[in-house]
Amino acid sequence: xxxxxxxxxxxxxxxxxxxxxxxxxxxxxxxxxxxxxxxxxxxxxxxxxxxxxxxxxxxxxxxxxxxxxxxxxxxxxxxxxxxxxxxxxxxxxxxxxxxxxxxxxxxxxxxxxxxxxxxxxxxxxxxxxxxxxxxx
Amino acid sequence: xxxxxxxxxxxxxxxxxxxxxxxxxxxxxxxxxxxxxxxxxxxxxxxxxxxxxxxxxxxxxxxxxxxxxxxxxxxxxxxxxxxxxxxx
Numbered sequence: 001x002x003x004x005x006x007x008x009x010x011x012x013x014x015x016x017x018x019x020x021x022x023x024x025x026x027x028x029x030x031x032x033x034x035x036x037x038x039x040x041x042x043x044x045x046x047x048x049x050x051x052x053x054x055x056x057x058x059x060x061x062x063x064x065x066x067x068x069x070x071x072x073x074x075x076x077x078x079x080x081x082x083x084x085x086x087x088x089x090x091x092x093x094x095x096x097x098x099x100x101x102x103x104x105x106x107x108x109x110x111x112x113x114x115x116x117x118x119x120x121x122x123x124x125x126x127x128x129x130x131x132x133x134x135x136x
Numbered sequence: 137x138x139x140x141x142x143x144x145x146x147x148x149x150x151x152x153x154x155x156x157x158x159x160x161x162x163x164x165x166x167x168x169x170x171x172x173x174x175x176x177x178x179x180x181x182x183x184x185x186x187x188x189x190x191x192x193x194x195x196x197x198x199x200x201x202x203x204x205x206x207x208x209x210x211x212x213x214x215x216x217x218x219x220x221x222x223x224x
Contacts, residue, residue: 012155013162014222016148017169023144024170025177031140048143055147062223065216069224085216089209097202 015062019055027051046115053116053123060130061088067134080133084126091122169222176218183211 030047067073068081095118152162188207 006160009155009157009160009162010165011223012151013157013160013165014169014219016152016157016162017166018173018219020145020148020166021170021173021177023148025173027140027144031144044140045143048140051144052147055151059151061216062219065219066223069220085213089212090206093202093205093209096205 011062011066012059015055015059018062019051019058022054022058023051026054042112046112049116050119053119056123056127057088060127061085063134064130077133077136084130084133088126092119095119095122172218172222173215176215179218180211180214183214184208187211 027047030044064081064084068078073081095115098118099115152158152166157166188204188211
């Protein structure tokens with residue numbers, strides 16, 4: 001187990017609650033739909049896996065918003081924080097437009113690589129940059 | 137279905153257990169935060185219904201439009217205001 005302080009516990013709890021809400025709103029109905037279907041689709045797995053990257057993004061987002069809420073940041077830092085927050089909402093739109101623009105995937109792993117790969121790369125980058133910014 | 141459920145919600149449980157949030161009695165905060173998320177979604181849906189209503193029956197263009205998606209993403213920032221309010 002990883003030892004954490006009170007503030008970190010509070011931020012983590014808020015992040016987990018937020019990510020849980022997001023998972024229920026975005027994925028739960030999709031998972032329930034599978035009860036009525038007898039086939040397993042690769043979309044179900046990719047959706048479930050992408051929820052993991054959402055968790056990482058949400059935890060980073062909570063850290064960024066908390067840094068903003070402290071109101072002790074410089075103007076330059078605030079601009080970076082706002083840009084990062086904006087990216088969290090805009091990059092998925094860009095990734096989706098790329099996916100929609102692609103007519104047909106020849107293999108299932110090509111689709112997984114495109115959908116999950118893009119999301120994974122963004123989530124990890126977002127976490128690393130967010131961690132560096134909030135550590136300042 | 138169970139596999140997908142585990143893949144979706146497993147990491148949340150693992151994070152909760154891994155950081156030992158149980159000792160901080162974090163259940164309340166998690167549920168409180170989830171409630172705030174629900175409120176933000178209700179607010180978002182109301183704004184979306186006003187500003188970007190769905191066209192029915194859907195046409196070829198209305199199934200996926202990048203402008204519509206961009207508007208939805210901008211409106212999703214309602215979440216940030218709620219999160220800011222929650223954290224401050």
